Amino acid sequence: MNKRKITILIVLLLVSFGPYYIYQNIIYKDARDINNEKSILTISAKNLENHYAKNALQADSKYLNKTIEIEGTATEVTDSSMVIDGKVFCKMNEIVKTNFTNKPINIKGRCIGFDDLFGVVKLDQCSIQQN
Structure with a gap:
C-alpha cells in the first residue's frame, strides 16, 4: 500500500511540474545578447x-x-x-x-x-x- 501511494505521488508531481519544466527550459529561452x-x-x-x-x-x-x-x-x-x-x-x-x-x-x-x-x-x- 505504501509503494502505491509513493508511485501516485510521483506521478502527480510529474504531471504538475512537467509542463512548467518544459516551458522554462525548452520553450522559453532568454533573449539573445x-x-x-x-x-x-x-x-x-x-x-x-x-x-x-x-x-x-x-x-x-x-x-x-x-x-x-x-x-x-x-x-x-x-x-x-x-x-x-x-x-x-x-x-x-x-x-x-x-x-x-x-x-x-x-x-x-x-x-x-x-x-x-x-x-x-x-x-x-x-x-x-x-x-
Whole structure:
C-alpha cells in the first residue's frame, strides 16, 4: 500500500511540474545578447542590399537571424535608429547621442530580413562598433 501511494505521488508531481519544466527550459529561452555575440561576417550596406535584391530567399538563408556587422555611411540618424547608405535600417539598442550623419560607421546587429515596402534590409538590437 505504501509503494502505491509513493508511485501516485510521483506521478502527480510529474504531471504538475512537467509542463512548467518544459516551458522554462525548452520553450522559453532568454533573449539573445547580440552585443556580446561574435558576428558571422562584416559586409557593406550596399552589398547586403544587393544580395537581397538579387535573390531574397538565398539572402535570407545566409543572413536571416544571424549577427552581422554593417559598414557604410550613416545617411539618416534618429535617437533610436539609423539608416546606412540608404539601404540598411538599424534599430538601435541605446539612444544615439552623437550625430553620425554622413560619417562612416560600423554597426553590429541581427538581420531580420528585407522590407519590401521601404526597400531596405532591417537589423535590430544594433550597436555601434566604431565611429
